[in-house]
Amino acid sequence: ISNAQLIGDRRKFLSILLTLKTEMDPESGAPKDDLTPEVKTWCKSLGCEVNTVTDVLQGPKKEILEAIQAGIDRANTQAVSNAQRIQKFAILPADFSVPTGELGPTLKLKRNVVYEKYEDIIENFYKE
Numbered sequence: 867i868s869n870a871q872l873i874g875d876r877r878k879f880l881s882i883l884l885t886l887k888t889e890m891d892p893e894s895g896a897p898k899d900d901l902t903p904e905v906k907t908w909c910k911s912l913g914c915e916v917n918t919v920t921d922v923l924q925g926p927k928k929e930i931l932e933a934i935q936a937g938i939d940r941a942n943t944q945a946v947s948n949a950q951r952i953q954k955f956a957i958l959p960a961d962f963s964v965p966t967g968e969l970g971p972t973l974k975l976k977r978n979v980v981y982e983k984y985e986d987i988i989e990n991f992y993k994e
Contacts, residue, residue, distance in 0.1 A: 897961035
């Protein structure tokens with residue numbers, strides 16, 4: 867995981883947007899679709915041969931999703947109440963970066979940009 871954006875302000879429960887660690891374009895600084903060697907190795911250890919974020923998102927990569935869910939479950943054991951537990955997550959198609967607008971010049975996350983850019987995914991978390 868490269869970046870995580872927790873969602874929950876004025877919501878029924880917490881959810882989280884996750885980005886996988888990807889290679890960066892050296893000229894523009896924008897994230898590429900290619901996963902870093904560390905992520906590829908981690909996925910391979912789970913039994914999944916993937917090279918890109920697209921590979922992860924397109925196929926039913928149950929092992930990867932289960933491993934991420936296990937990490938979220940471990941974090942949830944620290945929660946004091948159910949309101950502090952993360953109930954849903956999504957892997958985003960690209961990492962956050964300055965050129966794509968999610969990060970400011972000091973690499974601080976621009977929450978409003980993330981909310982606007984991924985509004986459909988966020989709203990799907992809370993549909994009943």
